[in-house]
Amino acid sequence: MSEARTTFPEKGMSWDVIEPLMTQMAGGDEQWRDGRVPLYVFKATDEAYDVGRDAYFKFFAENALGGKRAFHSIGRMEREVVDMALDLFQAPEGAGGGMTTGGTESIFMAVRACREWAREAKGRQGPFNIVAAESAHPAFDKAGVTMDIPVKRIPLRDDFRADPAAMAAAIDDDTMMMVGSAPCFPHGVIDDISTLSPVAEETGVWLHVDACVGGYLTPFVKRLGREVPDFDFAIPGVRSISADLHKFGFAPKPSSTVLYWSEEDFQRQVFDLDPWTYGRMTTSTLVGTRPAGGIAGSWAVFKHLGIDGYTKVARDLMEMVDGYVAGIEAIDGLKMHAKPDLTIINFGSDEVDIFRVAEVMAESEWVPGMTQRPKGLHAMLSMLHAPAREDYLADLAKAVEKTRLSDEKSTISATY
Ligand SMILES: Cc1ncc(COP(=O)(O)O)c(C=O)c1O
Structure with a gap:
């Protein structure tokens, strides 16, 4: 049965009442500020964000x-x-x-x-x-x-x-x-x-x-x-x-x-x-x-950023991407599909069901980005993802091992 339709409010509310309602709703969102959402959102620096x-x-x-x-x-x-x-x-x-x-x-x-x-x-x-x-x-x-x-x-x-x-x-x-x-x-x-x-x-x-x-x-x-x-x-x-x-x-x-x-x-x-x-x-x-x-x-x-600011952000971004790529290549069973030209990474496996790895990552509260041809995991990295790198790679290594040791088949499909 579909959910009941939301009715138009009888009485208006003040922002004092509305704001906490919205904060509560946002509490159910994925943790994108912590780098757990691999697409849709972008960040350079705190200052550029504020500007x-x-x-x-x-x-x-x-x-x-x-x-x-x-x-x-x-x-x-x-x-x-x-x-x-x-x-x-x-x-x-x-x-x-x-x-x-x-x-x-x-x-x-x-x-x-x-x-x-x-x-x-x-x-x-x-x-x-x-x-x-x-x-x-x-x-x-x-x-x-x-x-x-x-x-x-x-x-x-x-x-x-x-x-x-x-x-x-x-x-x-x-x-x-x-x-x-x-x-x-x-x-x-x-x-x-x-x-x-x-x-x-x-x-x-x-x-x-x-x-x-x-x-x-x-x-x-x-x-x-x-x-x-x-x-x-x-x-x-x-x-x-x-x-x-x-x-x-x-x-x-x-x-x-x-x-x-x-x-x-x-x-x-x-x-x-x-x-x-x-x-x-x-x-x-x-x-x-x-x-x-x-x-x-x-x-x-x-x-605000100008050429020097964008160049500095580009340096930080590419160093972070290099760190992600090195970490992924160090995990037994994973391989990059392509060497990233910029900040999008895409990798898969000849040894484990990579979509099952995606499901295990989702159990650890990472929103998995995926590609269907070839089957792979995907992320569009910005500076939101810098602090999350070590946790991501550690959970990814565990997810690959868990997948290797189990017979469970993936049911997830790649969607944008
Ligand atoms: C290469 C490319 N072109 C076009 C688009 C569409 O952009 P938008 O979502 O802003 O409409 C995207 C979105 O990710 C993209 O990656």
Whole structure:
């Protein structure tokens, strides 16, 4: 039987009463502040967290929809965040872009812009398709389902990166976009964008780089002298990039950027309707009303951390990732699926049922991140996970041993 529907309260309550109720509810949440949730949440430093939160609440009531006509500060912050992002991603003069509420919306907007371009370039309304590696985020399918643009999913190379030859073979007359990830969420590796770009250029297909996870981290990891593949506008043929501020930009949710090598392409995502009774409606996002807090928080965190701050966080993060990887490799029976380019780790086993290990970890109050192909454990690590490392590795070693010694079969499945 389903739970009884919550009724609308007869009488209003004061915050003094509401706040403890919420605290009590949150008591049932997983212990994400202690690094026990391997996705959804991000942290750089305590100070950056406070700056983002304070900036968010300073502009809590403002609406970014009115960034042009009323909240000039927010309009300006949005433009400046986009400028700083274009600068970071080595965009050419005349590039453009905007902010959105997240990776999914950024991807939606890029697909929309690309479809408008394809309609002009091919001189027809459709049909079109997208060629993407198996590991690309489902947001492309979400956009595709909404706009009637099928996504052809192409198997990966053995190193879990997109296979440029197989992607080239899948391109047909209807292909409008090909997608590379920097990195892909499941395996944490950056696709070889420099090899995808000649394919895009030769076939005349729009190349989108989904850097939602890694966009605001990769440039700083590179500064540390670590080898990370190139992914940005310096590579010819990269036409648009999605990069989330609310992930490794360490800004408050919801905030992301969608960037184009030309302002003309950015304008292709703009919705412009004149016959409405109120007047002309022009927006560059899927949503109308938008939280100004996400923009203010992003602007403030950019200003607060700067290149030196982000580089220091990148150093701390990568040292922590190295520690996790070394600890995992030291556990008998486990193996990394791929060497992480950034902070996403994915590992499995040829000896034990790794999903059973996940279940045992869940018994010890770790929320297990999992991948289904190949079967593995997964974590997107930020500084929330630094203090938890030793406990995690100790429990992981015990979970592997327990699994090895028992016949119990896993029943858990990988879900996002
Ligand atoms: C590579 C990648 N792209 C896009 C997204 C979608 O981002 P959002 O959840 O902000 O919509 C994610 C989310 O994890 C991601 O990992």
